[in-house]
Structure formats: C-alpha cells, structure tokens
Amino acid sequence: MKARNLVRLAGILVLVAAAAWVDWPENPGLHIGPVNLNPRMVQGLDLRGGVRVLLEADLPESTTITAEQLQVVREILDNRVNGLGVTEPIVQVAGQRRVLVEIPGVDDPDQAIATIRETGLLEFVEVDAAGRAGLLSGQIPVITDLVTSASPSTAEPTSSGSATAPASEPSPPAASPTGAASGSTPTAEPTQTPFAPAPRIFHTVMTGAVLADAGVSTDGFGRPAVEILFTSEGGRLFAEYTSTHVGGFLAIILDKQVLSIPQIGEPITNGEGQISGDFTYDEANALAIQLRYGALPIPLRIVETKTVGPTLGQDSLDASLVAGLIGLGAVMLFMALYYRLPGILADLALLTYALITFALFKLIPVTLTLPGIAGFVLSIGVAVDANVLIFERMKEELRAGRPLQRAIDLGFSRAWPSIRDSNLSTLITCGILFWLGSAFGASIVKGFSLTLALGVAVSLFTAITVTRTFLHLVLDSVRLEARPWLFGV
Amino acid sequence: MIDIVGKRYWFFALSLLVIVPGMIALAMWGLPLAIDYTGGSLMEVAFPPAARPEPSEVVRLYESLGISGAVVQTVGEDGLTIRTREMALDEKDRVLEALEARFGGPVTEQRFDLVGATIGGEVAERSALAVGLAAVGILLYITYAFRGVPHAFRFGTAAIIAMLHDVAVVFGVEAILGHFLGWEADALFLTALLTVIGFSVHDTIVVFDRIRENQALYRRLDFETVVNHSIVQTLDRSINTQLTVMLTLLALLLFGGVTTQHFVTTLLVGVFSGTYSSIFNAAPILVVWEGREWRHWFRGEGPAAA
Numbered sequence: 001m002k003a004r005n006l007v008r009l010a011g012i013l014v015l016v017a018a019a020a021w022v023d024w025p026e027n028p029g030l031h032i033g034p035v036n037l038n039p040r041m042v043q044g045l046d047l048r049g050g051v052r053v054l055l056e057a058d059l060p061e062s063t064t065i066t067a068e069q070l071q072v073v074r075e076i077l078d079n080r081v082n083g084l085g086v087t088e089p090i091v092q093v094a095g096q097r098r099v100l101v102e103i104p105g106v107d108d109p110d111q112a113i114a115t116i117r118e119t120g121l122l123e124f125v126e127v128d129a130a131g132r133a134g135l136l137s138g139q140i141p142v143i144t145d146l147v148t149s150a151s152p153s154t155a156e157p158t159s160s161g162s163a164t165a166p167a168s169e170p171s172p173p174a175a176s177p178t179g180a181a182s183g184s185t186p187t188a189e190p191t192q193t194p195f196a197p198a199p200r201i202f203h204t205v206m207t208g209a210v211l212a213d214a215g216v217s218t219d220g221f222g223r224p225a226v227e228i229l230f231t232s233e234g235g236r237l238f239a240e241y242t243s244t245h246v247g248g249f250l251a252i253i254l255d256k257q258v259l260s261i262p263q264i265g266e267p268i269t270n271g272e273g274q275i276s277g278d279f280t281y282d283e284a285n286a287l288a289i290q291l292r293y294g295a296l297p298i299p300l301r302i303v304e305t306k307t308v309g310p311t312l313g314q315d316s317l318d319a320s321l322v323a324g325l326i327g328l329g330a331v332m333l334f335m336a337l338y339y340r341l342p343g344i345l346a347d348l349a350l351l352t353y354a355l356i357t358f359a360l361f362k363l364i365p366v367t368l369t370l371p372g373i374a375g376f377v378l379s380i381g382v383a384v385d386a387n388v389l390i391f392e393r394m395k396e397e398l399r400a401g402r403p404l405q406r407a408i409d410l411g412f413s414r415a416w417p418s419i420r421d422s423n424l425s426t427l428i429t430c431g432i433l434f435w436l437g438s439a440f441g442a443s444i445v446k447g448f449s450l451t452l453a454l455g456v457a458v459s460l461f462t463a464i465t466v467t468r469t470f471l472h473l474v475l476d477s478v479r480l481e482a483r484p485w486l487f488g489v
Numbered sequence: 490m491i492d493i494v495g496k497r498y499w500f501f502a503l504s505l506l507v508i509v510p511g512m513i514a515l516a517m518w519g520l521p522l523a524i525d526y527t528g529g530s531l532m533e534v535a536f537p538p539a540a541r542p543e544p545s546e547v548v549r550l551y552e553s554l555g556i557s558g559a560v561v562q563t564v565g566e567d568g569l570t571i572r573t574r575e576m577a578l579d580e581k582d583r584v585l586e587a588l589e590a591r592f593g594g595p596v597t598e599q600r601f602d603l604v605g606a607t608i609g610g611e612v613a614e615r616s617a618l619a620v621g622l623a624a625v626g627i628l629l630y631i632t633y634a635f636r637g638v639p640h641a642f643r644f645g646t647a648a649i650i651a652m653l654h655d656v657a658v659v660f661g662v663e664a665i666l667g668h669f670l671g672w673e674a675d676a677l678f679l680t681a682l683l684t685v686i687g688f689s690v691h692d693t694i695v696v697f698d699r700i701r702e703n704q705a706l707y708r709r710l711d712f713e714t715v716v717n718h719s720i721v722q723t724l725d726r727s728i729n730t731q732l733t734v735m736l737t738l739l740a741l742l743l744f745g746g747v748t749t750q751h752f753v754t755t756l757l758v759g760v761f762s763g764t765y766s767s768i769f770n771a772a773p774i775l776v777v778w779e780g781r782e783w784r785h786w787f788r789g790e791g792p793a794a795a
Contacts, residue, residue, distance in 0.1 A: 046748075049562060071609060093605030094531060100604065308570065309563030312748055313545050319746035327740035331733045338729065371677050374741050374749045378684070378756060381734035382691075388733070389695065392726045418698035421634045422691045428630050429623040429687050436619035442612040445619060448680050452687060 002476050008469040016352055022359035039362040042105030044088050044369030047317055049309040050104040053113060057097040058301035059146075065097050069297045072209070073099050076296060082443040086366040086450055089443075099300070102308060104367050113302060121296050122208030125251040126241075131200060132249050132261045142256045146204040146299065205241050205250070209297035210234025214288040216281065217274065224284035225276035228291065235271030243267035254287070312370060320370055324377040328354070331381060339391045341486040345470040346387040346463070353383050353462040360454055372451070379455040386423075386463035389415040398487060405475065412468060419464070426456050491724075494717040497773035504654060504770060507762075511661010514668060520660070521667040523558065523675035526613065528606045530576040533599040534588065535568045542592045547571065550591055554584060558673065568599060575603065608676050616679060620686060624649050627690055631697070638701050643778050648693045651771035655689040656682065658762040659755060666754075677752040685759030688734075692727070692767040699723045700772065712779045716772050724768070731764045 021027065022039045029038035055077075057065050070093045078091040081103055090102040125144055127135060134140030212231045219225040230238055241250065242264050251261040252275050259275055279287070332350065335343035357376070361368065394411030402410065430453035437446030493500070536542070544561035547569060551559040560572040576584070581601060588596045631645035638644070659682055666672045699719035707715055738760065741753045777783070 045562075052564065070605070071611075074605065075609065075611075090607050092528065092607045094602045095604075098602075100531070306565045306568075309544070311544070311560050311562045313543075316746045316748045319744060320741070320749065323741045323743070323745035326744055327737035330736040330740060334729075334733060334736060370748055371680065371752055374745065374752060374756075375680070375684070377737050377741055378734065381737035382688070382730075384733050385691075385730045388726050388729045392723075392729070396722075414702075417702070418695045421631075421698055422694040424634075425627050425630055425690050425694055426687050428626045429690065432623040432626050433619050433683065436615065436622060442615045442619070444608060444612065444676055444679060445616050445683065448683050452684070 005469055005472045005476065008465070009473060012352070012466055012469060016355055019352075019355040019359035022362055023355055037363075039359070040365070041362050042087075042365045042367045044367045044372065045090060045102055045104045045308070045310065046312045046369050047310050048104065049307065049311075050102055051106045051305060052308045053101045053103070053305045054094070054303040055099045055101065055300040056303045058299040059097075065298060067093075069209075070097075070099065072297050073300065077101055078443050079438075082446065086364060086447040087443075088367045088369055088372075088447060098303070105365075113305065121255055121299050122211070122291060123251075123253045124205045124207070124238075124241075125253050126203045126205050126245070127249045127251045127261060129249065131202060132251070134200075135251060135258050136261060140200055142202075142253060142258060143200065144202045144204045144253070146207065202251070206234060206237045207297060208291060210237060211291055214291035216284045216288050219274060219276040223276065224279045224281045225274050226279070226284050226288045226291065228273045228275060230271045230273065232271070235269075238271070238273065239267060239269040243269075259287075316370055317373075320373045320377075324373060324380075327377050328380055331384060335384060335387070339387075339487075341474070342387075342391050342394065342467070342471060345474065346384060346391070346467050348470060349387070349462040349466040350380065350384060352466050353459055354380065356462070357455060357458050360458070361451075364450075366447075366451055366454075375451065376455075379452075379459070383455065383459035383463060386415075386419045386460060387467055389419055390463075390467070394487065404487075408471060408475070412464070419460070423456050423460055427453055430456070490717070491721055492717060493720050493769065494713050494773050494776050497769070497776065500769035500773065504658075504766070508654070508657045508661055511658065511664060515660055515664040518664060518668045520664055521671070521673045523673035523678075524560070524572060524574055524606075525608045525676040526606050526610070526674070527574070528604050529572060529574045530581070531600070531602045531604040532571045532573075532576075532581065532584075533564060533568055533601075534571070534585070535597040535599050536592070537594045538567055540592065540594050541567050541569060544569065546592075547588070550587060551584070554587060556584070557671065572604070608679070613679070616683075620683070623686070624652065627652075631694065635697070635701055638704050640778075643775055644697050644700075647771045647774040647778070648690055648697065650774055651693050651766040652686055652689045654766045654770055655685050655759055655762040659685055659759045662758045663755065672751050675751075677749075678755060681752055681755040681759060684756060685763055688760055689763035689766065692730075692763050693771045695726065696720060696723050696767050696772050700775070713776050716776050720768055720772050727764055727768055731760070734760050 027039055031037075055073075057063075057070075059065065074091050074093055077099060078089065081087055081089040081091065081101065088104060090100070092100050094100045123144055123146060131140065135142065210231050210233060211228055212234070213229040215227050217225055217227040245264050246266060248264055249261050250264060252259045262276075275287070328350075332347040335346050335350075337343070339346065357379070360366075361376075366372070390411050393415040394407050397407035397410045397414075398404070430449040433445050433449035434453070437443065437449060541563065544563065547561045548559050551557075551561075551571070551573065556573055556576075558574065562570050564570050585596060585598060628642075628645035628649055631648055632641045635641035635644045663672070663674060663678065667674065696719060699722055700716055703715045703719050703722075704712075707718075710718075735757070738753055738757050741749060742757065745753065
C-alpha cells in the first residue's frame with residue numbers, strides 16, 4: 001500500500017515537472033531526432049494580434065458573386081484555419097467579392113498563407129482524348145475557363161493593396177494521374193502519341209460547390225478512393241454530362257493539379273461518384289477532408305497580407321491575470337479553511353490542475369484569448385467540485401462514527417458514482433458539440449467544447465488520483481486518528 | 490430538517506418571477522446583437538509616420554461621438570483598423586474629421602467596407618441544434634445511468650427541463666440588461682450559454698445521484714421524503730461548489746477589467762440559476778411527476794394550497 005502510493009507520488013511528480021517545463025515561458029523546446037517539440041503559448045488576436053490576409057474572388061468583374069457563395073467561402077476558410085478548433089481566427093466577408101482572414105499567433109505571413117492555400121478548388125473539366133493524353137503527360141498546362149488570372153495555388157502574396165498575381169504557371173500533373181471512376185469502365189493505358197503541346201482552355205463543367213459530402217471508400221481494385229456525394233444540382237449536372245458524353249472523359253482537377261481522368265462508361269444518375277488514383281488511405285482521407293471543408297465554390301486570390309496589432313491593450317491582460325490570481329487564492333483559502341487538511345491537499349491538487357491544463361493549452365495549441373483566460377479561471381472553481389463531493393462524503397462518514405481510514409475510503413467510493421455521472425454527461429455534451437461544431441463549421445462551438453473537455457478530464461485526474469495519493473501518504477506518515485479537527489469534524 | 494420539496498410551488502413561482510419578465514423583455518425588445526453577428530463597417534486609416542494614436546484613445550473618441558463597441562487594432566506600420574456597427578457615409582466623414590482634429594495631421598482613409606458577421610447566422614442556428622442533440626444525448630445517458638431506479642426516464646427529462654430553465658433565465662436577463670445597459674449579445678454570449686448548459690446538468694446529476702442512492706437505502710420512506718432528504722444531504726456540497734465558482738467569477742468581475750464584465754456577468758447569472766434549478770426545480774419536478782400533480786392544477790384544489 002505504502003509502496004504503491006510512493007510510486008504514484010513519483011508519477012505525479014514527473015508529470016508536474018514535465019508540465020512545469022512546458023509551462024516555463026523561456027522553454028527552449030525539444031529537438032531530438034524526429035521529436036520536434038516547441039511549446040509556445042499562442043495569444044489571440046485580442047491579446048497579441050496576428051496576420052491579416054485579404055482574399056478576393058478571382059473571377060472577372062462582370063461575374064456576379066452571390067452572398068451565399070461568399071458565406072460558404074467564409075465558413076470553409078474558418079474551418080480550414082481552425083484545424084482542431086482552437087485557433088480563434090476572424091473570418092468575415094468584406095464588401096461584394098472579398099473575404100478577410102485574421103490569424104492569431106502567426107509571426108510568419110507565409111505560414112498563414114500556407115494554411116489558406118490548402119483550401120482546394122475542385123473542378124470537373126471536360127476533356128477529349130488528345131487533351132487527356134496531354135494533361136496526363138504534363139505537356140498541356142491545366143487552364144480552364146473558370147479561372148481568369150490565377151489560381152490560389154499560384155498567386156503571389158504581396159503587401160501592397162493593388163498587386164495582381166501572375167497568370168497560372170503550368171502545373172505538373174499529380175503523382176498518380178491514372179485512375180478510374182466508379183460507374184465508368186476502367187480505361188486502357190493512355191496512348192502516348194507525340195503531339196505539339198498547345199495551350200488550351202478546357203471547359204469546367206462544375207466545381208467543388210456541387211459536393212454534398214466526401215468520404216473514403218475502396219475502388220474496384222480494393223484500393224483507397226474518395227467517395228463523393230453530389231448535391232441535387234450537382235447530381236443533375238453530373239447525370240447530364242455523363243449521359244451526353246458516354247465514351248468521353250471527365251478530368252478531376254484539384255487546384256490545377258490533375259487527380260484523375262476517368263472515362264465515362266455509362267450515364268451516372270444516382271448522384272454519387274468516386275475519385276480514384278494510387279492513393280494511400282491517408283492521402284484519400286486527407287483529400288476527402290479537403291473536399292468536405294475545402295471545396296471552394298469560387299477561386300480566390302490573395303490581395304494583401306499585413307500584420308495587425310491586438311484589439312485589447314496590455315492593461316486588459318494584466319487585469320485578468322490579477323483577477324485570476326485573486327480568484328485562485330480565494331478558492332484555495334476557502335478550501336483550506338473549510339476542509340482543513342484535505343482542503344490543503346486539494347489545493348496542491350488544484351495547482352497541479354492549473355499546471356497540467358496550461359501545459360496542454362500550449363501543446364495542442366489552444367489560442368489564448370482574454371475570454372479564454374476567464375474561462376480557465378472559472379474552471380478552477382469547477383475543478384474543486386469533485387474534491388468538495390468527496391470531502392463532504394468523508395465528513396458524513398466521520399460523523400457516522402467510522403474510523404478515519406475507512407471514512408476516507410468510503411468518501412471516495414461513495415462520491416464516485418455522482419462524480420462519474422456528472423462529468424460523463426459533461427463529456428457527452430462536449431463530444432456532441434465538438435462533432436456538430438466540426439460538421440457544421442461552427443468553430444467557436446468546437447473550440448469551446450475541446451477546452452471544456454480538457455478541463456473536465458484533467459480535473460478528474462487531479463481531484464481524485466492526486467488528492468487521494470497525497471491523503472494516503474499523509475496518513476501513512478502521520479498519526480491523525482486523534483486529530484479529527486484536521487478534517488473539519 | 491429543512492423542507493424544500495414541500496414548498497416546491499413557491500420555488501417554481503420564484504423561477505417564473507424571473508423567467509416571465511425576461512421572456513416578455515425578449516419578445517418586446519429582442520436581443521441586441523453585437524457586430525460579431527450582424528457585421529458592420531470596417532474602416533482602415535493611415536496616419537503620418539510616428540503619429541498613430543493608441544487604439545484605446547481612438548475607442549474613447551468613438552465613444553464620445555456616440556459610437557460604442559468600436560474594435561480598434563493597429564495594421565502594419567502606421568495604420569489603424571476600426572470595426573464598428575454599420576455607418577452611413579456622412580457619419581464616416583464626421584468620424585474622419587474628428588480623428589484629424591483630435592490627433593492632428595492628415596488622416597488618410599485607406600478602405601471603407603461593409604463587412605459581414607464573423608459569426609454567421611447559421612452558427613447560431615447550428616449551435617441551437619447542437620444543444621438540442623446534446624440534450625438528447627444527456628437524456629439517453631441519464632436514463633441509462635439511472636436504469637436501476639424506477640422511471641429513469643423522468644430523471645433525464647427533469648434534468649433537461651432544469652437546463653431549459655437556466656437557458657431561459659440567461660436569455661431573459663440578457664434581454665433586460667441589453668435594453669437598459671445597452672449590452673449586446675456577442676460571440677462570448679454563446680460561449681457563456683454553452684458553459685451554463687454544461688454546468689447546469691452537472692449540478693443536477695449530483696442531486697439526482699443522491700436520490701438514486703437513498704431510494705435503494707430507504708425503501709419504506711415515501712418518494713417525497715427521500716427527495717427532500719437527498720436535497721438536504723447534498724446542500725453543503727451544492728453551496729460550497731457554488732461558492733468556489735462564485736469566488737472566481739466575482740474576482741473576475743471586480744478586478745478583471747471592463748472587457749470581460751459582460752461575459753462574467755452572464756456566467757454569474759447562469760451558474761447561479763444552474764444551482765438553483767438543480768435544488769429547487771429538477772428534484773421537485775420528480776415529486777410532481779411521481780404524484781401526477783398536474784391532475785389537480787386546474788381544479789382549485791392544488792397541492793400548492795395544501
């Protein structure tokens with residue numbers, strides 16, 4: 001019993017040391033072989049500012065862009081920038097054809113642009129046999145009638161407001177251009193007849209805007225492929241095209257890179273399709289995610305990038321930190337006064353909680369904003385709840401005349417069902433909010449649920465395991481039986 | 490022993506006393522929405538080198554012009570971006586003049602755009618759907634976790650009703666404060682609401698757990714007594730947890746600066762309501778249900794009078 005508690009204590013100390021190391025502001029990072037850890041606190045737009053990228057629809061002035069299209073672009077960019085859901089960017093529609101993105105915690109504008117660039121423009125392009133051969137061999141550059149000046153993957157960001165990006169360069173074909181679509185017969189090897197490469201403009205039949213969903217499946221050969229589901233409009237377009245082009249081809253092009261050019265075997269009218277190629281499972285999955293979030297309805301071009309300052313002053317941050325410390329102090333004082341010895345041990349567990357949670361924020365990373373700090377402070381109040389439940393139960397058992405050791409054990413075991421059920425219900429809520437937040441592009445909901453779930457999980461560990469270990473260690477070394485006042489009884 | 494369950498209709502009435510005016514305020518005045526939801530104007534201005542004022546000074550200037558809630562940040566070397574509610578062109582010119590007069594030197598307008606919401610209307614709708622589904626998830630979980638006691642489904646339903654109670658309180662208070670203090674519901678309001686929902690159910694389950702335990706222990710006692718006994722037994726814990734949360738929130742409210750005051754106030758209201766509804770609504774609802782008391786509600790012989 002004693003030895004087990006000592007082992008536990010050692011484990012907790014190691015964990016605390018690791019957390020403290022991560023929390024340490026001047027952390028040099030860890031760079032050993034493949035491990036490349038560089039924990040740093042990402043501060044939000046309100047506290048530190050970031051990089052602003054202004055994007056514009058890359059279509060001729062005469063093309064009207066609907067408000068809905070811009071809304072879809074806004075949502076997609078929000079999702080892409082958010083990754084795990086805790087970046088807290090600002091993404092807003094500006095004017096008739098532009099979208100403004102502000103990303104916190106980015107020192108390097110290129111890094112911000114790289115994130116946005118990942119948003120793929122998917123095109124379904126009409127090609128003939130000659131065009132197919134040319135595209136697959138890389139002899140014909142991918143130019144479609146959808147994009148006029150440049151694609152997002154070739155636009156050069158500049159810091160001036162009036163820069164125009166150069167015309168799209170010839171892109172090399174994707175690494176695995178061979179492939180077949182479900183519903184179409186597998187195509188024969190393309191005949192590599194030599195011909196003069198001439199710039200051609202292919203017609204874009206439809207874009208990623210017509211995708212309702214995308215997922216991973218396997219093709220006829222058991223290889224990973226991306227299953228796509230069209231919207232009703234997309235299904236109609238697809239059915240129309242495949243009906244009128246039996247024996248013809250349809251190129252599937254992502255950001256001006258050819259993914260595959262399947263031959264159309266028969267009309268496909270069920271509103272489903274498949275993109276195949278020599279994908280690994282991970283590649284197929286990445287593409288499916290990109291299509292789900294990143295099927296941009298219109299091409300975008302970067303107009304300008306600029307660094308932006310914080311929206312709040314240093315005084316707001318200082319005030320919140322002071323308030324947080326006062327709150328922490330008040331909670332610790334209350335616990336120590338009301339619950340005596342166990343309260344003091346719970347206070348130690350609470351400090352462990354703060355250290356570990358903060359370290360996790362840095363590792364994930366969670367962008368720290370002012371309201372984020374307020375939420376963290378609130379979680380300190382909630383984190384002691386499990387301790388309060390256990391200690392109240394302990395007192396009840398002591399009052400009922402049970403010996404100390406037994407009362408402590410009963411306190412933990414009898415409080416457990418309520419701790420389990422209440423926290424599990426919170427975790428279920430978090431899970432549903434996170435899932436729906438991701439599926440629906442409500443990044444604020446996603447970020448909230450992740451941080452709340454972290455807080456709940458860490459507080460369970462500290463309030464139960466850490467407090468219990470401390471309590472047993474004290475019991476083993478000090479005779480407390482004669483001092484019930486130490487337990488507030 | 491304190492009799493809480495016996496006075497249940499008084500406590501229900503107290504809840505309605507807060508919720509009904511709130512709902513009336515919501516219906517009459519609506520919920521003023523911040524630029525996070527509505528969008529507005531975005532103006533970018535450039536100052537002569539080294540003449541750019543502090544963002545906080547610009548916020549104060551806007552306030553003196555009667556435009557509250559301006560979000561000001563620096564851009565590049567000598568620019569400022571100012572986000573406000575939607576401004577008319579003549580209003581914008583007035584602001585530009587005021588900027589030049591106040592900070593001296595020419596102020597160049599770089600951009601003046603109407604900008605959309607940073608949180609689309611669809612996010613609010615989808616959050617509501619997410620909360621609805623979360624409620625179903627909680628209902629299922631509680632029904633499962635309480636499968637050992639009779640009518641486990643009632644426990645889940647009562648917890649959801651208590652949660653809706655807290656949502657109604659938060660919305661109502663927000664509508665009233667919005668009307669009288671000019672507070673607008675921003676992105677943080679949504680976050681606060683989600684926090685309150687999580688806290689509410691968490692708190693309710695702790696009380697329910699004790700009822701579950703006591704029902705197995707005291708099989709001979711009638712349900713109402715068992716429920717009251719359970720509430721009183723968990724009262725210390727309820728108050729203490731409430732106290733620790735209140736301590737942190739009060740610290741933030743008193744010392745945390747203006748920026749988070751609205752957020753923290755919403756949380757205070759919601760967390761208080763969450764604890765109240767767990768003790769005085771959720772558990773008593775079980776008793777109401779057990780006795781099918783609604784059969785007497787409209788016959789003038791209600792147990793409220795008894």
